[in-house]
Amino acid sequence: MSKKNNVQPISICWLRRDLRLEDHAALYHALKSGYPVLAVFIFDPNILDRLENKKDARVDFIHQQLVKLNQQLTEKGSQLLVKFQTPQKAWEEIIGDFEIKAVYTNHDYEPYARKRDQQIADFLTQNGIAFHTYKDQVVFDKGEVQKADGTPYTVFTPYYKQWRLKLNPFYLKPYPTAKYFKNLYQISEPSEKEKCSLPSLEAIGFSSSGAKFPPVNFKEKLDGYEKYRDYPAKNATTKLGLHLRFGTVSIREVVSEALSQKADKWVSELAWREFYMMILWHFPKTVNSSFKPDYDKINWRNNEKEFELWCKGQTGYPLVDAGMRELNATGFMHNRVRMVVASFLCKHLLIDWRWGEAYFAEKLLDYEQASNVGGWQWACGSGNDAAPYFRVFNPELQLKKFDPKMEYVFKWAPEYKSALLPIPIVEHEFARKRVLEVYKKALNEKAS
Structure with a gap:
């Protein structure tokens, strides 16, 4: 470990899913800890290495937010410390560089995050450093x-x-963090500023996505x-x-x-x-397993060609195709359409909900594991409080009800304006009867 920058005891606020300074639970408690507060963010290779698209818009968004945060902190005489390492290695370096009294952060509920936080909490405790987490x-x-x-x-x-x-x-x-910004750790030494410099997107293996992010105008x-x-x-x-x-x-x-x-x-x-x-x-097992165990007995067809057509928005169903095109182009899909395309994949094509969940996880800007898994299991019928298995969305009826003038469809799948329409990859009534038979067989099976 490197020589500590100084012996001034400090507190650290570890930022993760809370990229702001205002109304921030962990930052508030850190600023009231009695020690100067240094804000830290860690780019985690355990997460980034799983992203195949090196122009992933979510990484771009995070980086842009870190730039803004760093500017805000610099105006207050502080700076953001950013690491690009596994959390374990990052914290080994940090405690080698600073005299740390406590680390403050906010709860994360995903299985990987829970395991990570427990490991870091144990490591810090072993080094005499308190670890505090808050709801935020x-x-x-x-x-x-x-x-x-x-x-x-x-x-x-x-x-x-x-x-x-x-x-x-x-x-x-709200947590009145602004009242205590005077307690931020003040960075003046050139060596400290160098250590806190924010790496470029390229330095962490990514490049600009060119994506346009929605403003906070709710x-x-x-x-x-x-x-x-x-x-x-x-x-x-x-x-x-x-x-x-x-x-x-x-x-x-x-x-x-x-x-x-x-x-x-x-x-x-x-x-x-x-x-x-x-x-x-x-119920963390629901990330990979059906909330209702019997649904894991379903004999999925998992036709790779049909899955590819679904991913590309080439199913022959206008609302499904428009939704998938919107997702692929923007990282967003309207919620009503999300339900239709998810039901179509699981029930019309009999493709495992986990395939669709993984595709959404790759594409959605607003991807949250809990909501994504919950939404997919709802559409499949396998989740808690899910749509009943015999509820099969009719994509044509959904289109007539929610996009009657086909404005949404024509925007994202303009070929439906032509007289020669794409041929559906499966007929609705046939698919409906098929899925009901397959589901009934699986759900009526008794455990051996």
Whole structure:
């Protein structure tokens, strides 16, 4: 380990899914710790190495946010320390360079993150450094909303009822970090500035995606959200998922605004996000296994050619094709369309939900493991509180109902304007009968 920069004891705020300085739980507690606070971010090769696209827009977005954060910190006499190493190696270096009293960070609920945090907590504790974590990316987490007997809800409606009953201004009160920015660690030595320099995208193995990221402008979208949210041709959704995913906006601010505008439907959508995070926390096996075990007995066809056509948006079903083209081009897909394309993959094509979940994980800007896994298992029928297995979305009826003038379809799949329409890769009634037979066989099988 290198020689410590100085012997001044400090606290560290480890940023991950919370790339902002305002209303930030861990940063607030760190700034009140009595020691100067240095902000740290770690580019983790364990995560980055799994990304095949080296122009991944999410990495680009993170890097852009770090540049902004670094500018904000520099204006306050501090700087952001960024590492490009495994968390273990990064922390070995950091504790070698600084005299650290405690590390402050916010909870993460995904299985990899939980394992990582436990390893780092153990390592820091062994070195006499306290490790503190806080709730920040949700209003209620883990066991805060649960049944009377202390077990987790597995059905959304009663969960949401309790979620709303429990909700009060205390849980939405912002953390006043700005009052304590004077407690940020001040960096003046050239050697320290050099150590804190932010690596370029290229230095971590990526390059600019050229993507256009949606702004945080949800406030003006809430008024018409409930009325128009299911119509993909209308610009009626907030596209806030990316910012919630990386914590560039506070969930407390978001929920407070929604309540003030009486945007109840949008509040319930935010609660779905927390419901799925709670499910992932209590049932981490659902990342790879069906919540309802019998669904893992389904005899999937898993036709690779048909999967490729689905990925490219070449199924012959206008709404499915438009949705997949939008996803591939922008990293976004309208939520109503997400349900249709997911149901189509699992039920029309009888392709394992895990294939679709992995493809969305690769493409979605707003990818969150809990919501993605939960949404795919809902569409498949294998999840908790899922759509019943016999509910098979009819893509044509969905099109007539939610894109009757085909504005959305024509934007993303213009070939449907022509007289010679693409031929569907499977006929709806045939697919419906087939999937019901396959599902029934699997679900009626008794464990041997």
